[in-house]
Amino acid sequence: MTTGSATAPRRAVCPGSFDPVTLGHIDIIGRASKLYDEVVVAVLVNKSKASMFSVDERMDMLTEVTAEYGNVRVDSFHGLLVHYCQANDIPVIVKGIRAVSDFDYELKMAQMNHGLTGVDTLFMPTNPEFSFLSSSLVKEVATWGGDVSRLVPPAVLERLVARLDERR
């Protein structure tokens, strides 16, 4: 008996801390969403690293700002990324590369991840507009009153301002 021509969906994961998500992340997630049937944005739960936003808050922001793509799902994981990929049938990790300095570290992780389980990594050059951008810089600049409105989506800016107000 034939079961039609259905094939397994092509899935990829965009992993990260996303504390908070920036326009640089969204550029990569949006482009990945055009290449794969489903993109899972996976937030690392890292209890040993101080963060500005809880994992739930980060996931809420990601869900809100990726809703327009239609094939992006937000999740969290702890432990090894490759174990998460195996458990969720995800054969590809998508990583944005901002500069050669990113490549140096990312290459080692990609080789380790492939060696561990065969999960592959796709390196996607970031839009040069965002080549300097990181969540840490956004937090630092915003903390000291700098304008980050062109670096994060409006929904994230709102939460960032609120969080900094709470801390003052």
Ligand code: PNS
């Ligand atoms: O946004 P970040 O903090 O640069 O993201 C880094 C992340 C989460 C993608 C990376 O640290 C990771 O994959 N951590 C999970 C633990 C793991 O698999 N470590 C082995 C890497 S070879």
